[in-house]
Amino acid sequence: MKGFAMLKIGEVGWIEKERPACGPLDAICKPLAIAICTSDVHTVWEGAVGDRHNMILGHEGCAEVVEVGSLVKDFKPGDKVLVPAITPDWNSLEAQSGYSMHSGGMLAGWKFSNFKDGLDSEYFHVNDADGNLAHMPEGMSLEDACMLSDMVPTGFHGVELADIQFGDTVLVIGIGPVGLMSVAGAHMRGASRILAVGTRPKCVEIAKKYGADEFISYKNGSIEDQVMALTDGKGVDRVVIAGGTVETFESAVKSLKPGGKIGNVNYLGSGDYITIPRVEWGVGMGHKQINGGLMPGGRLRMEKLGSLVSSGKLDVSMLSTHVFHGWEHIPEALQLMKDKPADLIKPVVILDNTP
Ligand code: NAD
Ligand code: ZN
Known part of the structure; x- marks a missing residue:
């Protein structure tokens, strides 16, 4: 599969990787849209998460489920989902103590484009699918769905x-x-x-x-x-x-x-x-x-914040100031976030073609 990656600190590019394997509690998803984050700029150009090599970028987006593990109960292939930037292991002791974002160690609930490949890829892996994914509310725009990954829950x-x-x-x-x-x-x-x-x-x-x-x-x-x-x-x-x-x-x-x-x-x-x-x-x-604190992540938060948006009580549409169509625009969108022109809040890329 194809993905847009951090090749090393200060360098990005397209790479080929094996499609990730689906464990019994996991899901494999394909992104429908992704958003670029200030953290992507910190990751690539400041080495904020360390010197990562060939790591696929992206932790904000919405997706369609393509495969689920045998123990996943609430999601099936074809479901459209909200994806939190932070995907804790919900059976960890840290999560049980109320600090899901630190499941597995300090800040370790942040997995996408930190400890594993992120969303800017044909397919990506979600651990603990029932605990982390949320069904995308009917009628929600893909741009709005992307704002629910990180910007809404963190703010x-x-x-x-x-x-x-x-x-x-x-x-x-x-x-x-x-x-x-x-x-x-x-x-x-x-x-x-x-x-x-x-x-x-x-x-x-x-x-x-x-x-x-x-x-x-x-x-x-x-x-x-x-x-x-x-x-x-x-x-x-x-x-x-x-x-x-x-x-x-x-x-x-x-x-x-x-x-x-x-x-x-x-x-x-x-x-x-x-x-x-x-x-x-x-x-x-x-x-x-x-x-x-790092935001807690997880399904319940996604569902609750998603309902704030779908009920019309929170309008996030103002945040998506630069919307691109097509995989080929991901590098441009990342560069835009780095350059930060005066009228930019968030760049979003709708992935309506094949990579
Ligand atoms: P941003 O860079 O778009 O916004 C930061 C704002 O702070 C800008 O408006 C900037 O003008 C202002 N600023 C810069 N220097 C300042 C100073 N000295 N005093 C006061 N204001 C100053 O970033 P963002 O996407 O809005 O994210 C904000 C921060 O949140 C980033 O550091 C990001 O990495 C972090 N973040 C944290 C989490 C989390 O879970 N805790 C998640 C996502 C992002
Ligand atoms: Zn982010």
């Missing part, structure tokens, strides 16, 4: 980690696609006021539609000074971090009220330490919590 997990409550004033740092979904999630969770850090006009326009009230630029001085100016020196109840660096935590802690909570879903690609400012952390006694 919403940031909201869960920040534990947003009715009436909270919330700061969302970074309004790329993940941060935009955190804005949408914060709004749904009842935030009374949402401050968003970001300046790209396209992102600002969409963030407003999802419920952001005011905007801050990290290029116009410190985030915390701008937050304090907007909140009469009080700060915010919750912060979701969906962009920035190790230094962003300093601003997040300084922007919080005592008792506030930070939910981080941002990938920290460099730096050895996160700095927590001593005084603003209440000299160790400020009750300011910092939570960071």
